Amino acid sequence: MLMTTDGLENTPTAFIQKSTRDIYLPPARKKISGGGTPHIVAREFSVYYGQFEAVKKVSADIFSKYVTSIIGPSGCGKSTFLRSINRMNDLIPSCHTTGALLFDNVDIYGKYTDEVLLRKKVGMVFQKPNPFPKSIFDNITYGPRLHGITNKKILSEIVERSLKKAALWDEVCDRLDKNALGLSGGQQQRLCVARTLAVEPEVLLLDEPTSALDPKATAKIEDLIQELRGSYTIMIVTHNMQQASRVSDYTMFFYEGVLVEQAPTAQLFTNPKDPMTEDYITGRFS
């Protein structure tokens, strides 16, 4: 069934093949200019830890410049799937993958893929804020310096731009030389977002970014996600289903490594198609 949503000028006509049926995925919120095309594509993509198949033959399209949330119980493979997008799982010796995972139509696990360049384009923010024990300025400029930028004026511009994008500039602009560890938890997490944005990524991967934050800091991060929506393709793993429903355009539900359902968030949270999704989001899961 084709669905439309209020406030849409056009709807992307992307189809995802799942089982024997096509799922039409219109954006759940206001249309984003230039968005809606698949940015990351998974086809029969599996991730193994040794013999254990943590992600099982996932086929999905992640749409450009939209926010996609991943929900599911602990151990369902959602973080593994997220981490596989910028090859963070490479750090685990027994980890290997099968199937295809494409970023901008390039195989992420291709023989000639440059992981460093990939991670520049696909930034990641983790559950616990992890600023470097350096100044705020140095935290932001760490990535650009690694990529060869040394001009102080350019670096200063990057710091200001990144902190403004991360909605942190007003709070720290007069103490950029202070140690980042002196910031509050919420500020540290936004600093981590700013640090990621400093290398101008195309994709932001957020792995439970607010689980260690209080409601006020959480709200700021959620507002930030809304601000960044439309400029970056954002994927967020969260255990907080209200958060998924608040911030994302699309939601993926994983269970035991399987992508059970992917749908526009408004649809998934009002009328999920799969009984397992329904049981999980309504708390009826045994």
Added chain:
Amino acid sequence: MSERPVHELIKELERVLVQLSDKVRQNFFNALHAVKHQDELSARQIRQVDDEIDMAEVNLEERCLAFLALQQPVARDLRTIVTIIKINDDLERIGDLAVHIIDRMPEISPDMLVSFDFENMGVCAGEMVKMAIQAFISKDRTIADQVCALDEEIDVMHRTVFKKVTLLMKSPDSHVDQLIAALSISRYIERMADHATKIAREVIYLVTGEIVRHKGDFYGNLINSINT
């Protein structure tokens, strides 16, 4: 798997709604009976019961709003609570219709009432409400579809009353006030059926997640498919 407290709470809200529907339906029948027998005492009781219905409606809505705020339901839980709120509103309006019928009592004579088949019309509309609530309880789309199809029968009855009133009004010795009161009662019963249909449509939303209001000739086609 035993029900979680949150789901027990939804069931409790459903139970309250069903009890309210029984009360509303009974009050409506009592109103028709009171008009037929010009029973003033019953009329007073009907008004009292309507006040109780109004209070119950507000109470149930408050409980549903608190549930939405505190539990933040999704999927079928969300649809259930939204449906309860909407049905609750319909039931309260049906309750008002019973009072409107009582309001017409001084204007119409029992003889005039006998010439119209309001009892049968009222029973049919009451049955529609009963079926719509049954569809809600059992989450049964088939019953909900049947209710929607039955609405046309009540509409036909109402049109028949309208034609008859129009005809009688042309007579020089007609009791225009009484005929207008009769037409009003017919309209109230027809509106009760409309509310039953609305409830049925809410049940369809509850079951399928699809809003079927204003869907072109959906029910015309449904009626045709049932008749053929």
